[in-house]
């Protein structure tokens with residue numbers, strides 16, 4: 001498999017803080033969308049900042065398109081499009097002015113594509129950024145990220161705070177982007193229903209550590225949540241499950257292969273798992 005992004009043993013401790021990224025490793029295959037999920041403060045933005053080299057990791061290796069990302073390799077960054085939750089474009093510029101600034105900055109700036117995207121997303125071209133709504137600003141940032149020849153998009157909460165119609169438009173754009181098999185997306189989000197629609201893979205991070213990285217379809221159709229009574233749970237071997245959490249009289253147990261588990265425990269009901277449920281079990285359950 002060819003990977004657009006490989007993160008290996010990434011560690012980072014903020015001076016004086018208790019939080020640290022701890023040997024974070026995962027990889028985004030070419031032509032795919034990787035959803036990056038975790039609770040508030042889990043370390044998603046810290047990981048993304050280390051990947052972009054805006055934050056210096058203590059250790060670890062980041063490879064982009066197979067090449068190690070170092071401070072000297074600014075050329076690799078030309079092929080990465082970034083959308084952050086907090087946009088920091090100059091507020092007095094309009095979309096039109098921004099396009100002429102980016103034309104000078106990016107070698108591969110595609111003016112026609114940018115124009116098409118802001119038309120399609122209905123972003124007013126002559127309104128100053130400070131007067132755009134948050135949704136419009138996110139759409140503008142996305143159009144800009146798509147228009148400079150990027151092969152890898154790194155999106156930190158790109159759909160947060162957007163209404164369902166706008167979110168759907170953005171998700172369509174992301175899917176169209178990865179129709180080109182050389183393109184890939186790493187996308188952090190708390191809106192797991194968005195990831196269920198578009199992601200090919202999901203990586204879960206908790207407390208600075210990767211808990212699970214897996215194909216989305218495997219998570220939704222192969223993993224399961226066994227609803228156990230106490231005595232049923234006591235009879236399980238630890239190797240049979242990934243996490244377990246008591247809920248009233250029931251114990252929810254995350255199992256990696258629901259068919260196999262059901263075959264071995266015919267008296268236990270096993271439901272499909274959603275990404276939200278898997279995250280809660282990984283974060284709140286006992287491993």
Ligand SMILES: Nc1ncnc2c1ncn2[C@@H]1O[C@H](COP(=O)(O)OP(=O)(O)OP(=O)(O)O)[C@@H](O)[C@H]1O
Pocket residue numbers: 014015017019038039040041042043044045046047
């Ligand atoms: N500059 C900093 N100095 C010290 N601690 C920091 C700094 N930036 C972030 N942190 C801490 O690192 C931890 C991880 O933060 P990070 O922003 O990476 O989490 P996140 O998963 O992106 O969270 P959210 O979903 O809330 O955006 C948090 O506890 C945060 O308070």
